[in-house]
Amino acid sequence: MKRTLQLLFIIVSTYAFSQPTYTISGYLQDSATGEKLIGANIYTESNLDGTASNNYGFYSLTLEQGEYEITYSYVGYQLVTKNVTLNSDQEINVSLSPSIGIEEVEITATTSQSVKSSQMSSIDISVESIKKVPALLGEVDVIKAIQLLPGVQSGTEGASGLYVRGGGPDQNLILLDGTPVYNASHLFGFFSVFNADAINNVKLIKGGFPARYGGRSSSVLDISLKEGNLKEFKGAGSIGLIASKLTLEGPIIKDKASFIISGRRTYVDLIAQPIIRELADGDEFTRQGYYFYDLNAKVNYKISSKDHLYLSVYSGDDRFYQNQEPYSYLYDGVVFTNEARSNLGWGNITSAFRWNHQFSSRLFSNTSVTYSNYNYQVKNYSESIVESAESVTSEINSLNFLSGIEDFAGKIDFDFIPAADHYIRFGANYIYHTFKPGASVYQIKNAEVGDIDTTMGEDFVRASEFYLYVEDDYKINNRLKANLGLHYSGFLVNDRYYNSLQPRISARYLLSESLSFKTSYSMMQQYIHLLTNNNIGLPTDLWVPATDEILPQRSHQLAAGFSKSFGKMYLFSVEGYYKTMDNLIEYRDGASFMSSNTGWEDKVEMGKGWSYGGELFIEKKFGKLTGWLGYTLSWTNRQFEVLNNGEIFPYKYDRRHDIAIVTSFPLDDKWFFSASWIYGTGTAHTLPTERYFGANNSYFGSTSRGFPFTDVSGSNTPFTSELEHVDGRNSVRAANYHRLDVSFQKTKEKRWGEVTWSLGVYNLYSRKNPFYYYIGYDNRGNRALRRVSLFPFIPSVTYNFKF
C-alpha cells in the first residue's frame, strides 16, 4: 500500500510540475477500408519512443508546447508525417494507405518499438503472416500458427491446444473481441474455431502479464475481429478440400457504419457419405457423418467522433451424427420396426456489445457487455415397435447428456494518458458464471414395464467473478521504462469467497538504441479448472469452478531476457523464465470422464507444477524473405501427493527441445512460396513396462479358507491374474516429432478481383509422428510397442478469391 501511494505521488507530482503540455489524439485507420489500425506507431522524429494506438485505433500523445513533426506508421502502410504546432489540444485522425514497399524508417520504428516496449514475452502476429503459414488440408489456422512460436506447445499431433510455458490448455485466456472462448477447437482439436478472414489482429502474451488481464495462469490470446469495410462492399472466400469460407463486408452508412459477416462450413459429411455407406455394406438406412461450421458477424456504428458502438457475434458448432431411418422386417409372423438417432455435438456462442467513448484527448473508455456459452451434448434416441396379430408394443429409449459453461459479463476499461511518460489503464470486470458439470436425462417409455425418467449427474453451479485493476506504463527515464500494475480479483461460489491481489511488474532497460534488457514478474490466479483428457482434445473436456475442496489455481512467473534489433530487419530476443503453478488438477488413477454418475471432485487430485527454460526468437518481418526461427529449451514437471506415489513426474507435454522455422518469399510476380519445419523431442507417455502375476481382489477374506487363492467352491485354483506394471506417470518418452510443410501460392488479378490458388503439402516427407502408443502385436504375432500416427503426406489445394 505504501509503495502504491508513493508511486501515485510521483506520477501526480511529475504531471503537476512539468512544462505546459498539450495532447494530440485521434484515431488511425486504413484509408481503403476504414478498419482501425491496432498498435500503429505515433512518434516524433526526435524521439522514436512515442506511443501506439490501442485496440480501438485510438492514440494520445502528450508533448510540451512546441513545433513537431509527427510520424504515423504501421507495417504494410505508407508513412504519414504531419507538421504540428502544438499550443493546444488537437484531434488528428489519420488514414494510412497500404503500400507495396516498406520504408526504412517504418522498419526502424517497428523494430524499435519491440526493443523499447516494456512488455516482454509477447508477440503480435499479423493475419497476413498467419495466412502464409502452410496449413493442414489448406485450412489457415490461427492457433496452429501460434503453436509455431517459442514457448508454445501444440499437444498431440494436429491438435489445437495451447500449452504455454508448461501450462495446461485451461490456463489460456482466449478472447475474441474481449469475450472469453472456452473451447477453441473443431474436430477434436484438429482445427481451431477462428476464421482468419474475419480477424484483424492477434496478440499472444506468455509472461509479464499487464494488470488488465486476469483469470488464467499461463497466457492471453487476444484476438480482435475486423470491423467491416466502411468504404465499399468487399468479399473474399475460399474453397478447400474439406471446408469453404465466405466473407462479406461493407458499409451500412458510408464512413459511419459497416458490417462484416464471415462463415465457414466443412463438407466432410457429404464427401464421406458414400465411403461410409460402402464400409457399412451398402446399408441404405444408416446415415452418419460429421460437420462443423462457424459464423462471425459484426456491426459497428460511429455515432460521433467521440462515440462508437460495436456488436459482434460468433457461433460455431461441431456435430457427429448417426441416423438409422425406420426399417422393418418380418420374423415368425411378427413385424419388428426399429429407428435410432445418435448425435454428438459441441459448440460456442459468443457475443459482445461494446461502446467506445472518448472523454477527452487523454481519457478513453471501452464498455462491454458480453455473453459466452460453450456446451457439449450427447443425444441418443431409439424406438422399437413389435407388431403381432395379438398386440402392438413399443419402447422408446432416450439419453441426453449435457455439460458446458455460460457467462454473462460486463466490463469497463479506461485508457488515461496524462503525459508522454505515463500510459495508465484501469478498469473493472464482472462475470456471472453458470457451470454445467454434466447431467444425464435418461427416459424409457414402455407400456408393459412402465416409464422411467431419471436425471443423474450434477446440478448447475453458479458463481460470480470480478476483478479491478490499475496499471501504468511509466517511462522513468530515457533508459528505464516499467509497467507496474495491480490486479485484484474475487470469486464467490456456494457461499465460499476466494480473492487475490496480484502484482504485475515488467521493466525494460535500454542498453543501446537497439538492445534492451527486460524482466518481469507476474502472479496470476484463476478460479476455474478444465477437466481434460490428456490424450486428445475431447469435447467432453469440462469447465468446473473452484470449490471448497478444489482451490483456485495460482501461478508465479519470473522472466528475464534481452531484445535486440539487428540491421533494422531482424529482431532477436532471448528469454529465460521460471514459473510455479499451484492447485492444478489431474484425473486420479483410473478416473475418466465417462463415469458421469461420479461427482467430478471425486475424480481429481490437486497438486503443483513448475516449468522453467529459455526461448530464442529471431524474426524477420520485412524484405522479400520473411519468417522466424523459434527455439525453446524447457522442463515442465508435476507433483501430486496421491498420484505417482507422490513423486515428481514430467508433464505429458514436457518437450525438452522445440524448434520451429517458418519462412516465406515471393518466387516471382505471381508465385509465392512458404514453408515451415517443426521439430520437437518426444512428449511423455504412460505405458506399461513389465507384466507379472498379481493377486486380484476376488475371493478374498472369509471366502478363502487358509489358501488365499481358493475360490468360493473350494477348488485349489490360484486366482492371480496378469497385471501390467506402469513405472510411473509419463515415464516413457515418445519418438521425436518433426515434419515439413510447404505451400505454393499463385495469384492472378481478374477484372472483378483477385484469385489465388494455394497448393500445399502437410508433412512433405511423410514422417510417421506419434499420436499415441499402446502395447500390441506386430504382424508376426510378437508383442510390440505400437505407434499410431495420424497424418502422413497430405496434399491440399485451395481456391481463394477476393472481390
Next chain:
Amino acid sequence: MMIRRLIYIFIIPLVLLQVNSCETTEKIDDFPLRPAKLVVNCYFTVDSIWEFQLSKSLSVLDNAPLKYIDNAKIYLFHDNNIIDSITQPDNDGIYRSTAGTPVSGGKYAIEVRSPDYTKALYAEDIMPEIIPIKEVDLKIIDSTFYRDPMYDEVWGDVNGSINVTFEDPAESEDYYELSVYSNNEYYDYYDSTLHVNRYKIDFTSNDPLVETSGDYNTTLFFTDEVLNGQNYKLELDFEDWNANGNTKYEVELLCLSRAAYLYRRSIREYNQSSEDPFSEPVVIYSNIENGFGIFAGYNTSNHVVSLF
C-alpha cells in the same frame, strides 16, 4: 449400457479419423526393457497358513509366458527373528510354511532369494488387530417375493438398509474394507444336495466415508481419518435381486494393513479402468523391494443377520 452407448458414439468419429492414420511397430531407443524381477503374492491373516506364490516378471515386450519360480528360498521373519525358511514349492509356485500362523499385532517380513536373481526381494508388513463389528441392524424397506410352485421355494427381491456399527481404536491408523454378502441356502433337486449361493450385494450410501456417493459399490474402502476413535455407524442401502426364504446377510469388515489397503484399492481402479479407453492409467501399489506383488496382512470381523 448407457456408458457403452457413449463409448460407441465416441468410437464412430475416431474410427472415421483412423481412415487416414496408420500404425507401425515402434522401437524407442530408451524404452525400458527391464530384466525379470521376482514377484511374490501373499496375504496373511490370523490363524491362516503362510502361503506365498512366487513367480517372475517379464518385460511387456517379452513374448514368453509368465512362469512360476520353483528354486527360490523364502526367509520368514517375525519381529526381526527368523521363524522359517521355505524352499519346496507346490504346484503353481506356491510355497507354504509350517512355522505357525500369524498373530494380531505381529510384525512380519520376508526375504526371497533365487539363484537367477542377484538382488533379493524384501517386504515387511504388520498384522492389524481385529476390529469387531458391534452390531448390524437390518431394515427392509420394500420387498417382492413369489413362491416357486414347482419347488415350493420363495424367491424375490429386497430393498433395504444395513447399519453397521464398529468402534475405531484411537491409538492406531486403521484401514478398512467392507463388503456385504448374501448367502442363500437352497436345495438343488438335480443333484439332491443343499447349496449355498454366495455373492456380494450392491449397496449405495450417503455416508461421507463413501467416496463415490450415488454409485453402486460391492466393496467399500475407507480409512479412520474421519472417524478415528469413534463408535461409528455406517449406513448402507442395498438391493438384493435374488433373495429367498433362507437368505442371510453377512457383513464382513476387514481391517487391512496400509499396504493391503493401497494395493487392493489400486487393483480395483486397475480393473475398472481396463474397460474404459479414456481412463487414466493406474499405477498398482506394491510394498515389495526389488520386485513386484504384495505382502500384506489383514484381519476379519464378520456378522450375520437373517432376512427372516
